[in-house]
């Protein structure tokens with residue numbers, strides 16, 4: 001089945017009846033069932049065990065409560081996260097900036113200029129700490145991870161170094177679950193910059209609405225205090241997701 005360019009695959013029982021559907025993807029060299037869901041004709045509890053068996057060795061991203069059915073059937077939970085969306089109409093006005101800081105297009109800087117703030121913002125123990133964070137940032141910059149960097153992406157520059165960044169990808173698809181996406185938001189953790197992340201997010205959403213975008217999505221890991229920042233800025237939650245891995249048979 002082909003839904004808007006994405007190839008949807010079905011998981012079938014022995015009689016050829018559908019148990020579930022997913023979009024085939026790959027992550028870190030292993031097959032990945034994206035947006036895995038249960039077929040409407042079967043009960044999630046009954047389908048879960050067969051799906052865990054047929055996807056042995058795979059990873060998957062699952063929406064809503066079906067993730068818990070799969071965990072009960074033997075899958076291992078890797079991460080729970082939430083997706084959010086912000087409508088950009090009516091247009092958002094640009095906030096006032098504190099003196100001494102400039103908000104500049106992220107595209108004016110190479111990704112290396114953001115590494116110091118990035119590594120400081122996601123130390124070991126942070127729910128989104130990633131040993132390969134600089135390589136992921138490079139992939140966001142060059143468009144290989146989520147589509148091209150949108151020109152509304154911005155950094156905060158204190159005259160000496162980049163102290164915060166908000167990156168937007170011109171990702172494919174339609175809001176609220178796809179389309180233009182905030183792929184990164186971080187600030188240097190020093191007390192001098194408290195509140196700068198929200199300010200830069202506000203600035204970038206204003207620039208995105210100026211550029212004609214109608215909505216921005218993002219995802220945030222369960223347990224990351226950034227959730228409260230997004231909700232204060234008016235983002236609304238669209239779905240709860242679980243990343244899982246299925247044990248080898």
Ligand SMILES: CC(C)(COP(=O)(O)OP(=O)(O)OC[C@H]1O[C@@H](n2cnc3c(N)ncnc32)[C@H](O)[C@@H]1OP(=O)(O)O)[C@@H](O)C(=O)NCCC(=O)NCCS
Pocket residue numbers: 121122128185186187188193194195196197198199219220221224225226228229
């Ligand atoms: C998300 C972020 C950009 C927001 O920046 P900000 O607007 O300057 O907001 P702050 O960093 O001051 O933090 C916002 C809230 O989270 C809390 N918080 C931040 N880091 C925290 C931590 N490690 N542990 C507990 N609480 C934390 C703050 O106390 C604050 O709470 P309050 O609003 O109730 O006072 C910034 O917190 C950050 O860079 N975080 C690390 C990277 C990250 O997780 N990015 C989001 C990925 S989805």
